[in-house]
Amino acid sequence: MYKVWTLARTTLREMLREKIFMVAVLIAVALLALSFLLGALSFAEQRKILADFGFMAIQISGLGISLFAGAYLLAKEIEKQTCLLILSRPVSRAQFILGKLFGVLALNTLLMSALGVVLYLLLGLWKEPKLFPAFFEIGLSLWCESAVILCLVIFFSLVVRPVLALGAGFMVFLLGHWLGDLAFFAEKSQEDMFVQAVKVLHWVTPNFYRMNWKSAYFLENGIPFNNILWMLAHMTGWALLAILLTNFFFRRKDIV
């Protein structure tokens, strides 16, 4: 386990020392500032607008890091052959994948937590501690979403070029969020093909629609425990599947 930790620490160090992290921080801060301004400009429901835009800023930051870091995480190591020295040590390919993955997850956790703290302060939630669990659960759902996208993009990057993996990851994100709407339209259209296609999509896409809690007015309504359990199980399943597939393909890959 220490080897995985060593690789994760090195990956985190790389990300923090590279420009990608600074770009992600700048974008996130700009979005948070925008949400604060929009909230201040509106007459009613200032906190809702601030919360909606704030969570969107956190979501975009997490998604951005997952897509860009995930697409190039293994591809860069293989192309630049930096992984050769690591794999010549007593490190298995599975440990290498996990180390790299945990490094990016740690970065996402750091960034999303920091932005979460800023949003918490902007919303003045310390005055209403009973609202903190719901706030935390929304943050957790966004983190889980970014983690699943990261795992999937890493897998995609092993089978297609990084830029295509990035695009595929973004498509999964969009489809995952559109699943509910697609099901609704399929039902209304009564086209058998459409209905069947949406059923297939339900099986091959993580259901981000069902855990899209950030648009709910969370300050009044908490998130039911069953929903949280469902989200954790669903996201863990998808992440594990992606990691297993990544390991399966990476173990067989010739690093030429």
Add this chain to the structure above:
Amino acid sequence: MAVLSIEKLNKTFKGGLFEKDRHVLRDVSFALPEGQTSGFVGSNGAGKTTTIKCIFDFIRPDSGIIHFFGKPLTSESKTRVGYLPERPYLYEFLTGMEFLRLHWNLCYGASLKDFHERAHEALKKVDLFEAKDRRLRTYSKGMLQRIGIAQAILTRPDLLILDEPMSGLDPDGRAMVKDILREEQKRGVSLFFSSHLLQDMEELCSHLVVINRGQILYDGVLNSFMAEYQSLEKAFSVLKGKEEGRV
């Protein structure tokens, strides 16, 4: 006992839609004697790097047996082997010291017992002690090659495998690498390094493996190989010519 033995190693790279498959290694077999310096010589594209990559399982061979110290490659045997790839691409965001520590941790876990002593020793050997706190990004090509060698010798391995360790270096750099290899020889380390520069082989090796077009042409004592010819260069070209004549 051979420190590294390879038997009937074969590798074919699948071609694309309109490309033929490339059979890059054909029944490659050789064994490296313990405590000696073995050279792996062949023209560009002969299969040297592919063989070395198969040895470390970076490339999965189609068939063949590879044994380190009489056993298949395991975590235990990996701790006894130092490796330097051709044109080492390193984590350039790390400093020299952080880079060595990464490799130490991957071998020995959290224990830093002996790390500082060994790291300083390796850094002094490659003349990079003063630059140990600089990021690798700021190192010159020669310095990168030397820090690569430092990580290879950091754990005092029993076998050192170096892929073209002197390629692209200026005369001073090459002399320094040769000195380091001679020091490792004195320590009793078994050395295996590839090169297409025959002069390096003559200077450093006692055992030779010659490869051409993915086939082993010679595996044995260097002096016997050279006995009939005045120089290694001549011997190599005659042997290669004979083999290509057959093909």
